[in-house]
Amino acid sequence: MTTSPDSDFHLNRPGALIAALPAVLGFVPEQSLVLVTLDRGELGCVMRVDLDTALDDHLAHLAEVAARGAPEAAIAVIVDELGAGCRMCNDDHRFLAEVLTDALDGQGIELRDVHVVERIAAGARWHCADGCGRGGSVEDPSSSPVAAAAVLDGRRLYQRRSELQDVIAISDADHTAALEAAIVEAMAARAKRPRDDAATRADVEAAMVAASAAARGERPSDADAARLACALRNPHVRDVLYALAVGSKAAQGESLWSTLARSLPSPWRADALVLLAFSAYARGDGPLAGISLDAAIDCDPTHEMARMLDEALQRGMRPEQIRELGLSGFRVAARIGVSLPPRQPFDRRAG
Incomplete structure (x- = not known):
């Protein structure tokens, strides 16, 4: 950091x-x-x-x-x-x-x-x-x-590293195991449907609705969690959602990624962890970003964004530089017709 x-x-x-x-x-x-x-x-x-x-x-x-x-x-x-x-x-x-x-x-x-x-x-x-x-x-x-x-x-400061790790730890192993079957079923159903801009737009909008609910303390239903897990496998969906970290609803997005990181099974959990890491990194919380990226790489060692962010963190790249990566999400959103929350001015105290 x-x-x-x-x-x-x-x-x-x-x-x-x-x-x-x-x-x-x-x-x-x-x-x-x-x-x-x-x-x-x-x-x-x-x-x-x-x-x-x-x-x-x-x-x-x-x-x-x-x-x-x-x-x-x-x-x-x-x-x-x-x-x-x-x-x-x-x-x-x-x-x-x-x-x-x-x-x-x-x-x-x-x-x-x-x-x-x-x-x-x-x-x-x-x-x-x-x-x-x-x-x-x-x-x-x-x-x-x-x-x-x-x-x-x-930022919250923890007495031990294990307390920071608990922030992203699976909260209910039995529930997470049960979700895997629902995700596999949802993926099979999605494979039969076309993957076009309309489908990407629908997934992004569903994620934004879920983020708003998560900020109110509402957990996604199993069906919604399965849909989100499938949606986050789509790099175009993720590209748009990275933009939430630099928008006025950043806290809503981070609430959802944190919830999914504690409930989704591997390898789908990796996408939620990377989105959480990106959001934390963008606001200057290097410790949470680092812990999340370690867990994401454990889930999916081939995850390109996880590797890239981990490299940036180890190089000491500053949060304002990372925030620039989120701007590409606004361009993708405009192309597929999604309206995102406005960009948030960067607070240099977080750098």
Whole structure:
């Protein structure tokens, strides 16, 4: 995710940088390695991986992803509740810092600092991994300028990554399994009918009606959910619906995609997850976009839009650039005779 910190936020204050990480990631990282790239004096791409026995295998990939944004440098934070205060663990942290330094050097990226902290909370102590002797206190994460900006943009911050994952988790496995039969039946029926602009228009309009109902807290019936699952397989339908994310009814669309993401079976769930990811990304919610894209790729590894958005997110592409992709939906809508909600002016706080 990419963010533009407040002028009071300084990258040369480790306590402030560490305190900002929950707001950037969307949750409080635990037992994690967090890599922060620096882009013209601002936070660039922020990536997190678990601290586990397979971490060494992830470092080369982490460096490759970081290099895609051509950052000027990077800073790493090791969040290790089990080992931050353990003297015997210092060697492990130092070795990890050395391996990460080598991986980033291979990509032409300078690793300026590696900080170690037990947990990310006000008053927690941090120290440098290389034994330089520097250390200090973590500032209050809830008072971070980045956290304030996130709340102002309407983003919810979670205590754990698992809580963020729960936002898109299947809510009723039995109901989802039952929906699969209804979707297969609906697809068979649709295969007998022509796929033309009139059919695309009808599907888009049905989705917009369902989005309005979802915003009122109404769930689609099984028949409507099956129809929507089939409709979203049509790339022309999806192209139009991406435009909802940049229109005045964006919240309605996101309500529907969230509902479908928690109820549809694979592979149809992938389309709802990608639409949810696009909507979240367009309004600056990188954490929700990332979680949704991970799930979409798990559902359908060949989904082109999921792969493209994931690449954009990893490169640190800004939300206003992603919003431009939604504009093509207005052109498709005009061609097939669908009236979409007007385009919403971009709020630069979300970038």
